[in-house]
Amino acid sequence: MTISFLLLAAITIIGTAAAMTLKNLVHCVLALSLGLVGLAALYMQLGAQFVGFTQILVYVGAVAILAAFAIMMTRSADPAVSHVVSSFRASGALIAILVFAVLAWATISGTSAQPILTAAPESSVGQVGAALMHRFVLPLEVIGLLLTAALIGAGILAMDEHRGNQNRGTR
Amino acid sequence: MTGHLVTLDQIFVVIKHWLLGFVPGALQPISSAILSVVPVVIAFPLLFAITTVLERKGLGRMQNRYGPNRAGWFGILQPMADGIKSLTKEDIVPKTADQLVHFLAPVVMVIASFLVYAVVPIGRNMVIADLNAGVLFFFAIGSMVELSVFMAGWSSHSKYSLLGAMRAIAQMISYEMPLVLASVVVIMAAGSLSTVTIVNMQAGYTGIWPHWYLFTPWGIIGFVIFMIAATAESNRCPFDMPEGESEIIAGYFIEYSGFKFALFFLAEYLGMFATSAMAITFFLGGWSAPFSFLTWIPSYFWFFAKLLTIICAFIWVRGTLPRLRMDQLMNFAWKFMLPLSLINIVGAGIWHFMPAGFTRWGVVSLLLALSCVLLSRGLRRNKWFHVRTYRFAS
Numbered sequence: 001m002t003i004s005f006l007l008l009a010a011i012t013i014i015g016t017a018a019a020m021t022l023k024n025l026v027h028c029v030l031a032l033s034l035g036l037v038g039l040a041a042l043y044m045q046l047g048a049q050f051v052g053f054t055q056i057l058v059y060v061g062a063v064a065i066l067a068a069f070a071i072m073m074t075r076s077a078d079p080a081v082s083h084v085v086s087s088f089r090a091s092g093a094l095i096a097i098l099v100f101a102v103l104a105w106a107t108i109s110g111t112s113a114q115p116i117l118t119a120a121p122e123s124s125v126g127q128v129g130a131a132l133m134h135r136f137v138l139p140l141e142v143i144g145l146l147l148t149a150a151l152i153g154a155g156i157l158a159m160d161e162h163r164g165n166q167n168r169g170t171r
Numbered sequence: 172m173t174g175h176l177v178t179l180d181q182i183f184v185v186i187k188h189w190l191l192g193f194v195p196g197a198l199q200p201i202s203s204a205i206l207s208v209v210p211v212v213i214a215f216p217l218l219f220a221i222t223t224v225l226e227r228k229g230l231g232r233m234q235n236r237y238g239p240n241r242a243g244w245f246g247i248l249q250p251m252a253d254g255i256k257s258l259t260k261e262d263i264v265p266k267t268a269d270q271l272v273h274f275l276a277p278v279v280m281v282i283a284s285f286l287v288y289a290v291v292p293i294g295r296n297m298v299i300a301d302l303n304a305g306v307l308f309f310f311a312i313g314s315m316v317e318l319s320v321f322m323a324g325w326s327s328h329s330k331y332s333l334l335g336a337m338r339a340i341a342q343m344i345s346y347e348m349p350l351v352l353a354s355v356v357v358i359m360a361a362g363s364l365s366t367v368t369i370v371n372m373q374a375g376y377t378g379i380w381p382h383w384y385l386f387t388p389w390g391i392i393g394f395v396i397f398m399i400a401a402t403a404e405s406n407r408c409p410f411d412m413p414e415g416e417s418e419i420i421a422g423y424f425i426e427y428s429g430f431k432f433a434l435f436f437l438a439e440y441l442g443m444f445a446t447s448a449m450a451i452t453f454f455l456g457g458w459s460a461p462f463s464f465l466t467w468i469p470s471y472f473w474f475f476a477k478l479l480t481i482i483c484a485f486i487w488v489r490g491t492l493p494r495l496r497m498d499q500l501m502n503f504a505w506k507f508m509l510p511l512s513l514i515n516i517v518g519a520g521i522w523h524f525m526p527a528g529f530t531r532w533g534v535v536s537l538l539l540a541l542s543c544v545l546l547s548r549g550l551r552r553n554k555w556f557h558v559r560t561y562r563f564a565s
Contacts, residue, residue: 026325049308050304061318064318072321072336
Protein backbone atom coordinates (compact mmCIF):
# COMPACT_ATOMS: atom_id res chain seq x y z
CA MET A 1 0.00 0.00 0.00
CA THR A 2 2.07 2.89 -1.22
CA ILE A 3 0.99 6.52 -1.37
CA SER A 4 0.80 6.41 -5.17
CA PHE A 5 -1.54 3.41 -5.04
CA LEU A 6 -3.81 5.16 -2.55
CA LEU A 7 -3.86 8.33 -4.67
CA LEU A 8 -4.67 6.45 -7.88
CA ALA A 9 -7.32 4.38 -6.12
CA ALA A 10 -8.89 7.56 -4.74
CA ILE A 11 -8.93 9.14 -8.24
CA THR A 12 -10.52 6.01 -9.72
CA ILE A 13 -13.17 5.71 -7.02
CA ILE A 14 -14.01 9.44 -6.99
CA GLY A 15 -14.24 9.48 -10.79
CA THR A 16 -16.54 6.48 -11.07
CA ALA A 17 -18.65 7.57 -8.10
CA ALA A 18 -19.06 11.02 -9.65
CA ALA A 19 -20.04 9.38 -12.95
CA MET A 20 -22.96 7.73 -11.16
CA THR A 21 -24.09 10.65 -9.01
CA LEU A 22 -23.69 13.80 -11.12
CA LYS A 23 -26.85 15.21 -12.71
CA ASN A 24 -25.44 16.54 -15.97
CA LEU A 25 -24.80 13.77 -18.52
CA VAL A 26 -21.70 15.41 -19.98
CA HIS A 27 -20.22 15.77 -16.50
CA CYS A 28 -20.87 12.06 -16.02
CA VAL A 29 -18.94 11.20 -19.17
CA LEU A 30 -16.01 13.40 -18.12
CA ALA A 31 -15.99 11.93 -14.59
CA LEU A 32 -16.12 8.43 -16.04
CA SER A 33 -13.12 9.15 -18.24
CA LEU A 34 -11.27 10.42 -15.14
CA GLY A 35 -12.03 7.11 -13.43
CA LEU A 36 -10.83 5.19 -16.48
CA VAL A 37 -7.58 7.17 -16.56
CA GLY A 38 -7.11 6.33 -12.87
CA LEU A 39 -7.66 2.66 -13.66
CA ALA A 40 -5.12 2.82 -16.50
CA ALA A 41 -2.61 4.42 -14.12
CA LEU A 42 -3.21 1.54 -11.69
CA TYR A 43 -2.43 -0.96 -14.46
CA MET A 44 0.77 0.91 -15.24
CA GLN A 45 1.72 0.91 -11.58
CA LEU A 46 1.44 -2.88 -11.66
CA GLY A 47 3.90 -2.94 -14.57
CA ALA A 48 1.34 -3.63 -17.30
CA GLN A 49 2.18 -0.72 -19.61
CA PHE A 50 0.50 -2.23 -22.64
CA VAL A 51 -2.81 -2.80 -20.86
CA GLY A 52 -2.71 0.68 -19.33
CA PHE A 53 -2.10 2.47 -22.62
CA THR A 54 -4.70 0.35 -24.39
CA GLN A 55 -7.15 1.24 -21.62
CA ILE A 56 -6.61 4.97 -22.26
CA LEU A 57 -6.65 4.56 -26.05
CA VAL A 58 -9.86 2.52 -26.14
CA TYR A 59 -11.88 3.85 -23.23
CA VAL A 60 -10.87 7.51 -23.06
CA GLY A 61 -10.01 7.95 -26.73
CA ALA A 62 -12.91 6.02 -28.22
CA VAL A 63 -15.67 5.11 -25.77
CA ALA A 64 -15.83 8.38 -23.82
CA ILE A 65 -15.53 10.43 -27.02
CA LEU A 66 -18.27 8.37 -28.65
CA ALA A 67 -20.54 8.85 -25.63
CA ALA A 68 -19.85 12.59 -25.65
CA PHE A 69 -20.47 12.74 -29.38
CA ALA A 70 -23.76 10.88 -29.01
CA ILE A 71 -24.88 13.35 -26.33
CA MET A 72 -23.91 16.31 -28.51
CA MET A 73 -25.73 14.90 -31.53
CA THR A 74 -28.94 13.89 -29.78
CA ARG A 75 -29.50 16.43 -27.01
CA SER A 76 -29.44 20.17 -26.75
CA ALA A 77 -26.59 21.78 -24.90
CA ASP A 78 -28.80 22.42 -21.87
CA PRO A 79 -28.16 20.15 -18.89
CA ALA A 80 -30.61 17.30 -19.01
CA VAL A 81 -32.86 16.92 -15.99
CA SER A 82 -32.83 13.33 -14.87
CA HIS A 83 -33.28 11.50 -11.61
CA VAL A 84 -30.08 10.24 -10.05
CA VAL A 85 -31.82 7.42 -8.22
CA SER A 86 -33.38 5.05 -10.74
CA SER A 87 -36.54 3.06 -10.18
CA PHE A 88 -34.65 -0.22 -10.52
CA ARG A 89 -32.64 0.42 -7.38
CA ALA A 90 -33.59 -2.81 -5.59
CA SER A 91 -32.65 -5.16 -8.43
CA GLY A 92 -29.62 -3.01 -9.25
CA ALA A 93 -28.35 -3.24 -5.69
CA LEU A 94 -28.88 -7.01 -5.73
CA ILE A 95 -26.87 -7.42 -8.95
CA ALA A 96 -24.13 -5.14 -7.63
CA ILE A 97 -23.86 -7.12 -4.40
CA LEU A 98 -23.75 -10.42 -6.31
CA VAL A 99 -21.03 -9.19 -8.68
CA PHE A 100 -19.04 -7.83 -5.77
CA ALA A 101 -19.39 -11.13 -3.89
CA VAL A 102 -18.17 -13.15 -6.88
CA LEU A 103 -15.22 -10.82 -7.45
CA ALA A 104 -14.28 -10.77 -3.77
CA TRP A 105 -14.52 -14.57 -3.57
CA ALA A 106 -12.32 -14.93 -6.67
CA THR A 107 -9.77 -12.46 -5.27
CA ILE A 108 -9.60 -14.02 -1.83
CA SER A 109 -9.49 -17.66 -2.94
CA GLY A 110 -7.24 -17.04 -5.95
CA THR A 111 -3.55 -17.80 -5.91
CA SER A 112 -2.63 -14.16 -6.46
CA ALA A 113 -3.81 -13.28 -2.97
CA GLN A 114 -0.80 -15.09 -1.51
CA PRO A 115 2.37 -13.02 -1.57
CA ILE A 116 4.54 -13.91 -4.56
CA LEU A 117 8.08 -14.69 -3.51
CA THR A 118 9.63 -15.14 -6.95
CA ALA A 119 10.55 -12.17 -9.12
CA ALA A 120 7.70 -10.57 -11.08
CA PRO A 121 7.55 -11.96 -14.63
CA GLU A 122 8.88 -9.65 -17.33
CA SER A 123 5.76 -8.61 -19.25
CA SER A 124 6.55 -6.92 -22.53
CA VAL A 125 4.51 -5.97 -25.57
CA GLY A 126 6.29 -8.71 -27.51
CA GLN A 127 4.93 -11.38 -25.18
CA VAL A 128 1.40 -10.02 -25.49
CA GLY A 129 1.73 -10.07 -29.27
CA ALA A 130 3.17 -13.60 -29.32
CA ALA A 131 0.36 -14.86 -27.07
CA LEU A 132 -2.26 -13.24 -29.33
CA MET A 133 -0.71 -14.67 -32.47
CA HIS A 134 -0.03 -18.20 -31.19
CA ARG A 135 -2.16 -19.38 -28.30
CA PHE A 136 -5.14 -17.05 -28.66
CA VAL A 137 -5.22 -16.68 -32.43
CA LEU A 138 -8.66 -18.30 -32.82
CA PRO A 139 -10.43 -16.03 -30.28
CA LEU A 140 -8.69 -13.06 -31.90
CA GLU A 141 -9.92 -14.03 -35.36
CA VAL A 142 -13.45 -14.68 -34.08
CA ILE A 143 -13.58 -11.27 -32.41
CA GLY A 144 -12.23 -9.71 -35.61
CA LEU A 145 -15.01 -11.37 -37.60
CA LEU A 146 -17.64 -10.22 -35.10
CA LEU A 147 -16.40 -6.62 -35.23
CA THR A 148 -16.29 -6.65 -39.03
CA ALA A 149 -19.88 -7.91 -39.11
CA ALA A 150 -20.89 -5.15 -36.69
CA LEU A 151 -19.10 -2.56 -38.85
CA ILE A 152 -20.81 -3.75 -42.03
CA GLY A 153 -24.16 -3.83 -40.23
CA ALA A 154 -23.71 -0.25 -39.02
CA GLY A 155 -22.77 0.81 -42.54
CA ILE A 156 -25.86 -0.83 -44.02
CA LEU A 157 -28.13 0.77 -41.41
CA ALA A 158 -26.71 4.22 -42.14
CA MET A 159 -26.92 3.67 -45.90
CA ASP A 160 -30.60 2.64 -45.84
CA GLU A 161 -31.54 5.66 -43.83
CA HIS A 162 -29.67 7.90 -46.24
CA ARG A 163 -31.42 6.36 -49.26
CA GLY A 164 -34.81 6.74 -47.57
CA ASN A 165 -34.14 10.42 -46.96
CA GLN A 166 -33.19 10.88 -50.59
CA ASN A 167 -36.40 9.24 -51.77
CA ARG A 168 -38.42 11.42 -49.45
CA GLY A 169 -36.59 14.44 -50.85
CA THR A 170 -37.38 13.65 -54.47
CA ARG A 171 -41.02 12.84 -53.90
CA MET B 172 33.85 9.70 -34.53
CA THR B 173 36.69 11.27 -32.59
CA GLY B 174 36.62 11.96 -28.88
CA HIS B 175 35.54 15.60 -28.68
CA LEU B 176 32.86 15.11 -31.33
CA VAL B 177 31.33 12.32 -29.24
CA THR B 178 31.41 14.74 -26.28
CA LEU B 179 29.63 17.38 -28.35
CA ASP B 180 27.03 14.83 -29.38
CA GLN B 181 26.45 13.74 -25.81
CA ILE B 182 26.99 17.17 -24.19
CA PHE B 183 23.49 17.38 -22.69
CA VAL B 184 23.73 13.85 -21.30
CA VAL B 185 27.17 14.62 -19.82
CA ILE B 186 25.93 17.87 -18.26
CA LYS B 187 22.95 16.06 -16.75
CA HIS B 188 25.17 13.43 -15.13
CA TRP B 189 27.54 16.14 -13.91
CA LEU B 190 24.65 18.01 -12.28
CA LEU B 191 23.31 14.79 -10.78
CA GLY B 192 26.64 14.33 -9.03
CA PHE B 193 25.79 17.27 -6.71
CA VAL B 194 22.48 15.74 -5.59
CA PRO B 195 22.27 13.37 -2.59
CA GLY B 196 21.46 9.76 -3.48
CA ALA B 197 17.90 9.73 -2.18
CA LEU B 198 16.88 12.62 -4.44
CA GLN B 199 18.62 11.27 -7.56
CA PRO B 200 15.62 9.65 -9.33
CA ILE B 201 13.39 12.72 -9.03
CA SER B 202 16.15 15.20 -9.92
CA SER B 203 17.08 13.04 -12.91
CA ALA B 204 13.47 13.24 -14.09
CA ILE B 205 13.35 17.00 -13.56
CA LEU B 206 16.64 17.49 -15.42
CA SER B 207 15.23 15.52 -18.38
CA VAL B 208 11.84 17.21 -18.46
CA VAL B 209 12.76 20.87 -17.96
CA PRO B 210 14.85 21.29 -21.18
CA VAL B 211 12.04 19.74 -23.25
CA VAL B 212 9.41 21.93 -21.59
CA ILE B 213 11.56 24.98 -22.40
CA ALA B 214 12.78 23.99 -25.88
CA PHE B 215 9.47 23.21 -27.55
CA PRO B 216 7.58 26.36 -26.44
CA LEU B 217 10.63 28.30 -27.71
CA LEU B 218 10.29 26.46 -31.01
CA PHE B 219 6.61 27.45 -30.92
CA ALA B 220 7.60 31.10 -30.55
CA ILE B 221 10.02 30.83 -33.48
CA THR B 222 7.40 29.02 -35.57
CA THR B 223 4.77 31.74 -35.08
CA VAL B 224 7.16 34.34 -36.51
CA LEU B 225 8.26 32.00 -39.28
CA GLU B 226 4.67 31.19 -40.16
CA ARG B 227 3.44 34.78 -40.20
CA LYS B 228 6.46 35.97 -42.18
CA GLY B 229 6.27 33.01 -44.57
CA LEU B 230 2.54 33.33 -45.14
CA GLY B 231 3.02 37.07 -45.59
CA ARG B 232 5.58 36.46 -48.33
CA MET B 233 3.29 33.95 -50.05
CA GLN B 234 0.40 36.41 -49.91
CA ASN B 235 2.52 39.29 -51.19
CA ARG B 236 2.66 41.31 -47.97
CA TYR B 237 5.23 41.93 -45.25
CA GLY B 238 3.98 40.12 -42.16
CA PRO B 239 5.03 41.30 -38.68
CA ASN B 240 7.99 43.69 -38.94
CA ARG B 241 7.58 46.18 -36.08
CA ALA B 242 8.60 44.41 -32.84
CA GLY B 243 12.35 44.02 -32.70
CA TRP B 244 14.71 43.39 -35.57
CA PHE B 245 12.59 42.23 -38.58
CA GLY B 246 9.74 41.42 -36.20
CA ILE B 247 11.77 38.81 -34.33
CA LEU B 248 10.35 39.92 -30.95
CA GLN B 249 6.75 39.51 -32.12
CA PRO B 250 6.12 36.37 -29.97
CA MET B 251 7.25 38.29 -26.85
CA ALA B 252 4.79 41.07 -27.67
CA ASP B 253 2.04 38.54 -28.30
CA GLY B 254 2.80 36.76 -25.02
CA ILE B 255 2.73 39.98 -22.97
CA LYS B 256 -0.47 41.02 -24.72
CA SER B 257 -2.28 37.77 -23.98
CA LEU B 258 -1.03 37.75 -20.37
CA THR B 259 -2.33 41.26 -19.68
CA LYS B 260 -5.69 40.76 -21.39
CA GLU B 261 -8.84 40.32 -19.37
CA ASP B 262 -9.91 36.71 -18.96
CA ILE B 263 -13.58 36.65 -19.92
CA VAL B 264 -15.67 33.58 -19.15
CA PRO B 265 -19.20 33.50 -20.62
CA LYS B 266 -21.94 33.81 -18.01
CA THR B 267 -23.70 30.61 -19.06
CA ALA B 268 -20.49 28.61 -19.44
CA ASP B 269 -19.80 25.56 -17.34
CA GLN B 270 -17.17 27.25 -15.18
CA LEU B 271 -15.15 24.21 -14.06
CA VAL B 272 -15.06 22.39 -17.41
CA HIS B 273 -14.37 25.69 -19.18
CA PHE B 274 -11.34 26.18 -16.94
CA LEU B 275 -10.12 22.57 -17.18
CA ALA B 276 -10.24 22.23 -20.99
CA PRO B 277 -7.08 24.25 -21.82
CA VAL B 278 -5.28 22.71 -18.84
CA VAL B 279 -5.99 19.15 -19.98
CA MET B 280 -5.05 20.04 -23.53
CA VAL B 281 -1.67 21.54 -22.61
CA ILE B 282 -0.86 18.67 -20.23
CA ALA B 283 -1.66 16.09 -22.91
CA SER B 284 0.39 18.00 -25.50
CA PHE B 285 3.43 18.07 -23.22
CA LEU B 286 3.08 14.45 -22.04
CA VAL B 287 3.51 13.21 -25.61
CA TYR B 288 7.13 14.46 -25.67
CA ALA B 289 8.09 11.83 -23.08
CA VAL B 290 8.67 9.25 -25.82
CA VAL B 291 10.20 11.48 -28.53
CA PRO B 292 13.88 10.59 -29.08
CA ILE B 293 15.47 14.00 -29.57
CA GLY B 294 19.02 12.72 -29.90
CA ARG B 295 21.29 9.78 -29.21
CA ASN B 296 20.54 8.71 -25.59
CA MET B 297 18.24 11.73 -25.34
CA VAL B 298 14.71 10.57 -24.55
CA ILE B 299 12.77 11.22 -21.36
CA ALA B 300 11.27 7.72 -21.07
CA ASP B 301 12.16 4.76 -23.28
CA LEU B 302 8.82 3.04 -22.83
CA ASN B 303 8.27 -0.53 -23.93
CA ALA B 304 5.05 0.56 -25.63
CA GLY B 305 6.13 4.10 -26.57
CA VAL B 306 4.18 4.33 -29.82
CA LEU B 307 1.03 3.21 -28.03
CA PHE B 308 1.67 5.84 -25.36
CA PHE B 309 1.87 8.52 -28.05
CA PHE B 310 -1.49 7.58 -29.57
CA ALA B 311 -3.15 7.07 -26.17
CA ILE B 312 -2.17 10.52 -24.93
CA GLY B 313 -3.05 12.01 -28.32
CA SER B 314 -6.59 10.74 -27.84
CA MET B 315 -6.86 12.80 -24.66
CA VAL B 316 -6.58 15.94 -26.79
CA GLU B 317 -9.90 15.03 -28.40
CA LEU B 318 -11.53 14.92 -25.00
CA SER B 319 -10.24 18.39 -24.16
CA VAL B 320 -11.53 19.70 -27.50
CA PHE B 321 -14.93 18.35 -26.57
CA MET B 322 -14.68 19.90 -23.10
CA ALA B 323 -13.81 23.30 -24.58
CA GLY B 324 -16.53 23.21 -27.19
CA TRP B 325 -19.30 21.98 -24.94
CA SER B 326 -18.55 24.03 -21.83
CA SER B 327 -18.52 27.35 -23.68
CA HIS B 328 -22.26 27.08 -24.25
CA SER B 329 -22.08 28.69 -27.66
CA LYS B 330 -23.38 27.21 -30.88
CA TYR B 331 -20.22 28.12 -32.77
CA SER B 332 -17.92 26.42 -30.30
CA LEU B 333 -20.16 23.34 -30.16
CA LEU B 334 -20.19 23.12 -33.96
CA GLY B 335 -16.43 23.57 -34.03
CA ALA B 336 -15.95 20.82 -31.45
CA MET B 337 -18.21 18.45 -33.36
CA ARG B 338 -16.31 19.09 -36.57
CA ALA B 339 -12.97 18.73 -34.81
CA ILE B 340 -13.85 15.45 -33.11
CA ALA B 341 -15.38 13.93 -36.25
CA GLN B 342 -12.27 14.87 -38.19
CA MET B 343 -9.84 13.69 -35.51
CA ILE B 344 -11.55 10.30 -35.14
CA SER B 345 -11.61 9.80 -38.90
CA TYR B 346 -7.96 10.67 -39.41
CA GLU B 347 -6.66 8.88 -36.33
CA MET B 348 -7.30 5.57 -38.09
CA PRO B 349 -4.96 6.21 -41.09
CA LEU B 350 -2.46 7.80 -38.70
CA VAL B 351 -2.24 4.65 -36.58
CA LEU B 352 -2.38 2.27 -39.55
CA ALA B 353 0.40 4.15 -41.33
CA SER B 354 2.65 3.69 -38.32
CA VAL B 355 1.78 -0.02 -38.09
CA VAL B 356 4.06 -0.74 -41.08
CA VAL B 357 6.98 0.78 -39.18
CA ILE B 358 6.17 -1.26 -36.09
CA MET B 359 6.07 -4.37 -38.32
CA ALA B 360 9.45 -3.57 -39.85
CA ALA B 361 11.16 -2.63 -36.60
CA GLY B 362 9.49 -5.37 -34.56
CA SER B 363 9.11 -3.04 -31.61
CA LEU B 364 6.77 -0.44 -30.13
CA SER B 365 9.64 1.45 -28.53
CA THR B 366 10.52 4.71 -30.29
CA VAL B 367 14.20 4.36 -29.36
CA THR B 368 14.42 0.90 -30.95
CA ILE B 369 12.65 2.16 -34.09
CA VAL B 370 15.26 4.92 -34.50
CA ASN B 371 18.14 2.54 -33.77
CA MET B 372 16.88 0.17 -36.47
CA GLN B 373 17.20 2.98 -39.04
CA ALA B 374 20.61 4.24 -37.92
CA GLY B 375 22.74 2.08 -40.29
CA TYR B 376 24.10 3.02 -43.73
CA THR B 377 24.56 1.26 -47.07
CA GLY B 378 27.39 3.13 -48.77
CA ILE B 379 26.47 6.72 -47.96
CA TRP B 380 22.70 6.13 -47.91
CA PRO B 381 20.84 5.70 -44.63
CA HIS B 382 18.48 2.82 -43.80
CA TRP B 383 15.47 5.09 -43.31
CA TYR B 384 12.07 3.54 -43.74
CA LEU B 385 11.22 6.40 -46.11
CA PHE B 386 13.38 4.71 -48.76
CA THR B 387 11.05 1.74 -49.24
CA PRO B 388 7.79 1.73 -51.26
CA TRP B 389 5.63 1.16 -48.18
CA GLY B 390 7.68 3.77 -46.32
CA ILE B 391 6.95 6.50 -48.88
CA ILE B 392 3.22 5.73 -48.91
CA GLY B 393 3.20 5.42 -45.11
CA PHE B 394 4.98 8.76 -44.72
CA VAL B 395 2.59 10.57 -47.06
CA ILE B 396 -0.47 9.07 -45.33
CA PHE B 397 1.02 9.89 -41.94
CA MET B 398 1.73 13.52 -42.87
CA ILE B 399 -1.74 14.09 -44.38
CA ALA B 400 -3.37 12.55 -41.31
CA ALA B 401 -1.09 14.60 -39.07
CA THR B 402 -2.20 17.79 -40.84
CA ALA B 403 -5.81 16.81 -40.22
CA GLU B 404 -5.12 15.84 -36.60
CA SER B 405 -3.54 19.19 -35.83
CA ASN B 406 -6.47 21.01 -37.51
CA ARG B 407 -4.26 22.83 -39.98
CA CYS B 408 -5.03 24.05 -43.46
CA PRO B 409 -6.36 22.48 -45.73
CA PHE B 410 -8.13 20.57 -42.96
CA ASP B 411 -8.93 23.57 -40.74
CA MET B 412 -12.69 23.02 -40.89
CA PRO B 413 -12.99 23.03 -37.06
CA GLU B 414 -11.86 26.64 -36.94
CA GLY B 415 -13.09 27.83 -40.32
CA GLU B 416 -13.01 31.57 -39.77
CA SER B 417 -15.56 32.33 -42.44
CA GLU B 418 -18.18 29.93 -41.06
CA ILE B 419 -17.81 29.39 -37.33
CA ILE B 420 -15.32 32.17 -36.49
CA ALA B 421 -12.72 30.23 -34.49
CA GLY B 422 -14.19 26.87 -33.64
CA TYR B 423 -14.11 25.27 -30.25
CA PHE B 424 -11.99 27.94 -28.53
CA ILE B 425 -13.98 30.96 -29.65
CA GLU B 426 -15.22 31.72 -26.13
CA TYR B 427 -11.72 31.75 -24.66
CA SER B 428 -9.77 34.93 -24.15
CA GLY B 429 -6.47 36.10 -22.79
CA PHE B 430 -3.93 33.49 -21.89
CA LYS B 431 -6.36 30.59 -22.12
CA PHE B 432 -6.64 31.30 -25.82
CA ALA B 433 -2.86 31.43 -26.02
CA LEU B 434 -2.73 28.04 -24.29
CA PHE B 435 -4.96 26.54 -26.97
CA PHE B 436 -2.73 28.06 -29.61
CA LEU B 437 0.35 26.65 -27.87
CA ALA B 438 -1.22 23.19 -27.50
CA GLU B 439 -2.18 23.11 -31.15
CA TYR B 440 1.38 23.86 -32.26
CA LEU B 441 2.87 21.47 -29.70
CA GLY B 442 0.60 18.76 -31.09
CA MET B 443 1.81 19.57 -34.59
CA PHE B 444 5.47 19.36 -33.51
CA ALA B 445 4.83 16.09 -31.69
CA THR B 446 3.21 14.39 -34.68
CA SER B 447 6.00 15.73 -36.91
CA ALA B 448 8.55 14.37 -34.43
CA MET B 449 6.80 11.00 -34.61
CA ALA B 450 6.90 11.11 -38.42
CA ILE B 451 10.64 11.80 -38.16
CA THR B 452 11.04 8.92 -35.72
CA PHE B 453 9.04 6.50 -37.84
CA PHE B 454 10.16 7.31 -41.37
CA LEU B 455 13.05 9.79 -41.38
CA GLY B 456 15.42 7.94 -39.07
CA GLY B 457 14.91 10.10 -35.98
CA TRP B 458 18.18 11.79 -35.03
CA SER B 459 20.36 9.92 -37.56
CA ALA B 460 22.24 11.89 -40.20
CA PRO B 461 21.01 11.79 -43.83
CA PHE B 462 24.44 10.70 -45.16
CA SER B 463 27.12 8.56 -43.55
CA PHE B 464 29.78 11.27 -43.97
CA LEU B 465 27.68 13.73 -41.95
CA THR B 466 27.48 11.67 -38.76
CA TRP B 467 29.98 13.99 -37.03
CA ILE B 468 27.27 16.64 -36.66
CA PRO B 469 25.46 16.17 -33.30
CA SER B 470 22.34 14.03 -33.36
CA TYR B 471 20.00 16.61 -31.80
CA PHE B 472 20.92 19.06 -34.58
CA TRP B 473 19.61 16.61 -37.19
CA PHE B 474 16.42 16.07 -35.23
CA PHE B 475 15.62 19.78 -35.07
CA ALA B 476 16.72 20.32 -38.69
CA LYS B 477 14.24 17.67 -39.83
CA LEU B 478 11.56 19.11 -37.57
CA LEU B 479 12.03 22.63 -38.96
CA THR B 480 11.92 21.27 -42.53
CA ILE B 481 8.58 19.61 -41.83
CA ILE B 482 7.26 22.78 -40.15
CA CYS B 483 8.22 24.78 -43.24
CA ALA B 484 6.38 22.25 -45.38
CA PHE B 485 3.32 22.69 -43.15
CA ILE B 486 3.48 26.48 -43.59
CA TRP B 487 3.93 26.09 -47.34
CA VAL B 488 0.87 23.81 -47.55
CA ARG B 489 -1.14 26.25 -45.46
CA GLY B 490 -0.25 29.10 -47.79
CA THR B 491 -1.06 27.08 -50.91
CA LEU B 492 -4.12 24.87 -50.52
CA PRO B 493 -7.74 25.97 -50.05
CA ARG B 494 -9.92 24.54 -47.30
CA LEU B 495 -11.76 21.26 -47.95
CA ARG B 496 -15.50 20.80 -47.59
CA MET B 497 -16.82 18.48 -44.86
CA ASP B 498 -18.01 15.72 -47.23
CA GLN B 499 -14.75 15.87 -49.21
CA LEU B 500 -12.85 15.57 -45.95
CA MET B 501 -14.77 12.50 -44.78
CA ASN B 502 -14.75 10.82 -48.20
CA PHE B 503 -11.02 11.33 -48.42
CA ALA B 504 -10.44 9.82 -44.99
CA TRP B 505 -12.68 6.77 -45.29
CA LYS B 506 -12.56 5.97 -49.01
CA PHE B 507 -8.95 6.77 -49.82
CA MET B 508 -6.66 7.02 -46.80
CA LEU B 509 -8.06 4.06 -44.87
CA PRO B 510 -8.04 1.48 -47.72
CA LEU B 511 -4.64 2.70 -48.88
CA SER B 512 -3.12 2.34 -45.43
CA LEU B 513 -4.58 -1.19 -45.16
CA ILE B 514 -3.11 -2.14 -48.55
CA ASN B 515 0.14 -0.57 -47.38
CA ILE B 516 0.25 -3.02 -44.48
CA VAL B 517 -0.15 -5.91 -46.95
CA GLY B 518 2.64 -4.38 -49.04
CA ALA B 519 4.93 -4.20 -46.02
CA GLY B 520 4.15 -7.86 -45.29
CA ILE B 521 5.06 -8.90 -48.86
CA TRP B 522 8.24 -6.83 -48.58
CA HIS B 523 9.15 -8.62 -45.36
CA PHE B 524 8.76 -12.13 -46.76
CA MET B 525 10.32 -11.63 -50.21
CA PRO B 526 14.09 -11.92 -50.69
CA ALA B 527 15.92 -8.59 -50.88
CA GLY B 528 16.49 -7.26 -54.39
CA PHE B 529 14.83 -5.47 -57.28
CA THR B 530 11.92 -7.96 -57.55
CA ARG B 531 10.44 -6.99 -54.20
CA TRP B 532 10.87 -3.32 -55.06
CA GLY B 533 8.97 -3.90 -58.28
CA VAL B 534 6.19 -6.05 -56.81
CA VAL B 535 5.47 -3.82 -53.81
CA SER B 536 5.73 -0.58 -55.82
CA LEU B 537 3.37 -1.96 -58.45
CA LEU B 538 0.84 -3.04 -55.83
CA LEU B 539 0.89 0.31 -54.07
CA ALA B 540 0.89 2.43 -57.24
CA LEU B 541 -1.99 0.44 -58.70
CA SER B 542 -4.08 0.76 -55.53
CA CYS B 543 -3.30 4.51 -55.37
CA VAL B 544 -4.59 4.99 -58.92
CA LEU B 545 -7.67 2.79 -58.47
CA LEU B 546 -8.63 4.33 -55.14
CA SER B 547 -8.32 7.88 -56.43
CA ARG B 548 -10.46 6.92 -59.45
CA GLY B 549 -13.04 5.45 -57.10
CA LEU B 550 -13.03 8.68 -55.12
CA ARG B 551 -13.81 10.66 -58.26
CA ARG B 552 -16.56 8.34 -59.46
CA ASN B 553 -19.63 10.18 -60.82
CA LYS B 554 -17.95 13.45 -60.03
CA TRP B 555 -16.59 14.69 -63.33
CA PHE B 556 -15.95 18.37 -63.44
CA HIS B 557 -18.28 20.56 -65.46
CA VAL B 558 -18.37 24.22 -66.27
CA ARG B 559 -20.30 25.68 -63.39
CA THR B 560 -23.31 27.82 -64.25
CA TYR B 561 -24.44 30.44 -61.80
CA ARG B 562 -28.16 31.07 -61.91
CA PHE B 563 -28.15 34.79 -61.28
CA ALA B 564 -24.70 35.75 -62.45
CA SER B 565 -24.63 34.70 -66.08
